[in-house]
Amino acid sequence: TSTMKLILIFSALFGACLCLETFVGHQVLRIKTRNEEEVKQLQLLESLEHLELDFWINPSTAALPVDVRIPANNVQAVKAFLESHGIEYSILIEDLQVVLDKEKEDMAYGQQRERSSNSFNYGVYHTLDSIYAELDHLASEYSNIVSKFQIGQSYEKRPLYVLKFSTGGSNRPAIWLDAGIHSREWVTQASAIWIAKKIASDYGIDPSVTSLLNKMDIFLLTVSNPDGYVFTHTTNRMWRKTRSKNPGSVCVGVDPNRNWDAGFGGPGASSNPCSDSYRGPSANSEVEVRSVVNFIKNHGNIRAFLTLHSYSQLLMYPYGYKCTQPADYAELHALGRAAASSIRSLYGTTFTVGSICTTIYQASGGSIDWSYDYGIKYSFAFELRDTGRYGFVLPASQIIPTAEETWLGLKKIMEHVRDNPY
Amino acid sequence: AAMEVPLSHGLASRAAALATGYLCYRRGSPGRGLALRSLRRARRQDIDDVGHKYYLELELEDVLDKDSTVICTAEVLYHLGNKNIAPDVQFTLEGELKNTDEADNIFYNRIKSLEKELVAENIPDSHGNVPPEMEPIRLLAWVASGYVIWQNSTENTKFQLAQIKHVKQVKRSDEYLEFDYMILLHDMVSQEIIPWEMTVLWHPQHGVQVTQDSRQPKHA
Numbered sequence: 001t002s003t004m005k006l007i008l009i010f011s012a013l014f015g016a017c018l019c020l021e022t023f024v025g026h027q028v029l030r031i032k033t034r035n036e037e038e039v040k041q042l043q044l045l046e047s048l049e050h051l052e053l054d055f056w057i058n059p060s061t062a063a064l065p066v067d068v069r070i071p072a073n074n075v076q077a078v079k080a081f082l083e084s085h086g087i088e089y090s091i092l093i094e095d096l097q098v099v100l101d102k103e104k105e106d107m108a109y110g111q112q113r114e115r116s117s118n119s120f121n122y123g124v125y126h127t128l129d130s131i132y133a134e135l136d137h138l139a140s141e142y143s144n145i146v147s148k149f150q151i152g153q154s155y156e157k158r159p160l161y162v163l164k165f166s167t168g169g170s171n172r173p174a175i176w177l178d179a180g181i182h183s184r185e186w187v188t189q190a191s192a193i194w195i196a197k198k199i200a201s202d203y204g205i206d207p208s209v210t211s212l213l214n215k216m217d218i219f220l221l222t223v224s225n226p227d228g229y230v231f232t233h234t235t236n237r238m239w240r241k242t243r244s245k246n247p248g249s250v251c252v253g254v255d256p257n258r259n260w261d262a263g264f265g266g267p268g269a270s271s272n273p274c275s276d277s278y279r280g281p282s283a284n285s286e287v288e289v290r291s292v293v294n295f296i297k298n299h300g301n302i303r304a305f306l307t308l309h310s311y312s313q314l315l316m317y318p319y320g321y322k323c324t325q326p327a328d329y330a331e332l333h334a335l336g337r338a339a340a341s342s343i344r345s346l347y348g349t350t351f352t353v354g355s356i357c358t359t360i361y362q363a364s365g366g367s368i369d370w371s372y373d374y375g376i377k378y379s380f381a382f383e384l385r386d387t388g389r390y391g392f393v394l395p396a397s398q399i400i401p402t403a404e405e406t407w408l409g410l411k412k413i414m415e416h417v418r419d420n421p422y
Numbered sequence: 423a424a425m426e427v428p429l430s431h432g433l434a435s436r437a438a439a440l441a442t443g444y445l446c447y448r449r450g451s452p453g454r455g456l457a458l459r460s461l462r463r464a465r466r467q468d469i470d471d472v473g474h475k476y477y478l479e480l481e482l483e484d485v486l487d488k489d490s491t492v493i494c495t496a497e498v499l500y501h502l503g504n505k506n507i508a509p510d511v512q513f514t515l516e517g518e519l520k521n522t523d524e525a526d527n528i529f530y531n532r533i534k535s536l537e538k539e540l541v542a543e544n545i546p547d548s549h550g551n552v553p554p555e556m557e558p559i560r561l562l563a564w565v566a567s568g569y570v571i572w573q574n575s576t577e578n579t580k581f582q583l584a585q586i587k588h589v590k591q592v593k594r595s596d597e598y599l600e601f602d603y604m605i606l607l608h609d610m611v612s613q614e615i616i617p618w619e620m621t622v623l624w625h626p627q628h629g630v631q632v633t634q635d636s637r638q639p640k641h642a
Contacts, residue, residue, distance in 0.1 A: 032528075034528065034531050034532065034535075035531065035535045036535055036537075061536060061537065061538075062531075062532055062535045062536065063532050063533065063535075063536050063540065063555065064555060065555065124549070125548075125549055232548075233548075236641075237548045237585070238584065238585070238606060238608075238615045240613060255613070270612075274640070275612070275614070276612070276613045276614050276615065277612060277613050277614075312610065350460070352429070352430045352435075353430065354428075354430040354431075358428075358430070358431055358432060359430055359431070359432055360432050360610065360611070361432055361610075361611050387457075387458065388439070388457070388458075388582035388583075389457055389485060390546060390550050391582055391583075391584050391585075391608055392584060392608070393546045393547070393548060393549070393550045393584070393585060394550050395546070395549070395550030395551065396549050396550060396551075397550075398550075
């Protein structure tokens with residue numbers, strides 16, 4: 001019987017002593033069972049205690065793989081058993097000790113870095129509190145060029161924090177960059193904080209960033225819609241709008257990118273409070289929008305207005321509220337194409353360039369239409385990764401590549417703004 | 423006569439998304455999902471009293487193996503007037519799609535031999551994670567949503583599957599696998615997230631079928 005066969009195979013190895021506290025040569029196998037019969041075989045294996053098998057995932061159902069750590073001197077025997085029963089497996093870890101040694105190394109390095117800088121992981125999605133803590137950290141670590149200030153409060157009274165990157169001067173020409181106006185577009189807030197770190201750490205090292213900050217300031221609003229962002233963490237991952245109450249309606253929130261004073265009330269925005277593109281009762285009704293408008297107007301010297309959205313991989317210029325070309329169409333289109341080229345140079349990610357109206361849809365009350373009509377010539381809206389495979393729930397592993405390529409596009413535009421004062 | 427549509431134009435990208443959804447439904451399986459890699463050419467024709475017809479050339483990729491691509495020529499006809507008729511889609515494929523028989527059979531057998539019906543939620547989760555053993559379940563929804571997208575598209579919509587909220591296997595006595603899905607569709611044009619319920623049947627030799635589907639009310 002197969003049980004007898006089992007006992008015969010392993011009796012030769014009975015009594016192996018695991019006195020050493022190492023995992024040299026231990027392998028971790030992932031076993032794919034196809035039916036209940038195979039699961040039973042594994043459960044039999046599990047019962048042989050002298051094999052010292054350590055199941056990381058126990059055999060229970062054929063639907064799930066079984067992961068098991070096998071001491072070095074039993075590896076061949078277990079594999080022989082599996083193969084003789086036609087049970088499929090793959091090697092997850094060839095030598096566990098190698099993995100553990102690397103992990104220890106990484107942790108030591110990480111602890112060292114933690115002491116010297118911070119432990120903020122740019123490659124994962126963070127809560128609002130965590131992002132806000134990192135803003136403070138950046139302002140402190142790079143205090144010679146980075147400062148944090150507040151431009152207002154959200155509907156639910158959360159602070160709207162802007163990072164200012166400046167090497168001095170008085171009211172220098174400046175570039176505005178914002179992210180997360182639509183709260184479900186998580187890769188934008190995540191990219192913005194990475195970009196903040198990039199700008200701060202590149203000053204003095206990268207010639208382009210250095211010359212940029214020597215002439216101009218950058219203002220970065222990493223979370224434009226903090227109420228919405230918190231809501232996507234606590235309640236509804238797909239929330240887009242603000243969280244303001246709409247009198248007379250059970251539905252909450254206004255689409256903050258239909259609420260700007262640009263063609264407000266026109267086609268491409270809804271008058272229904274329950275809609276995800278509800279424009280709001282009036283232009284600038286949302287404090288999140290009003291705060292930015294007031295800041296820009298009071299500053300008086302903003303030369304570029306850049307905003308991050310996701311998803312679709314688009315780089316767009318005005319207009320959205322009408323389908324006619326802006327006066328600066330030729331220059332904006334050429335600059336857009338240059339920026340898209342820069343983006344593509346890193347990982348091959350292709351962005352489509354065009355006006356909002358022709359590229360996605362007619363949309364009134366949008367931010368870059370307002371900024372352009374206000375006189376800020378270099379007004380662009382980015383739609384970041386991807387094109388729909390994951391959409392809003394972009395895997396965290398894509399945050400840094402997205403931020404890196406987006407930064408190249410932004411830099412191209414900023415360099416042009418720096419070199420073409422108007 | 424058909425006129426060229428700039429590839430960056432919203433109308434072209436909507437027609438391309440619709441064609442891709444339809445194609446994915448017709449050729450997809452739990453081991454194969456097709457996504458649009460690039461739109462290579464688009465032309466549009468107004469046909470009096472009939473509707474708007476798009477002639478498209480698309481490059482599609484296998485979502486599990488990005489190096490595996492095919493070229494697709496598709497014709498999409500949006501019918502005038504009555505919005506309750508699904509657009510007509512015809513297509514031809516150039517190139518070979520990877521054979522997924524082995525992966526399909528392994529998945530089929532795994533599910534068939536489950537003692538308890540499979541149940542899962544939020545695929546991908548908020549952070550974009552999909553557990554490896556859920557990938558075929560997710561691809562099956564991707565393929566089936568192609569049907570729902572095709573049936574409900576107009577020139578003014580652009581649907582994508584945003585997330586699976588809930589999936590429950592329904593045990594059958596015949597050879598088919600059956601799953602009840604609650605999915606979220608995202609319409610890029612209106613920006614709405616639309617819950618949709620669909621019942622999906624699948625068998626390795628018989629392809630994917632959506633036997634019933636219904637739009638669900640949005641929560642306030």
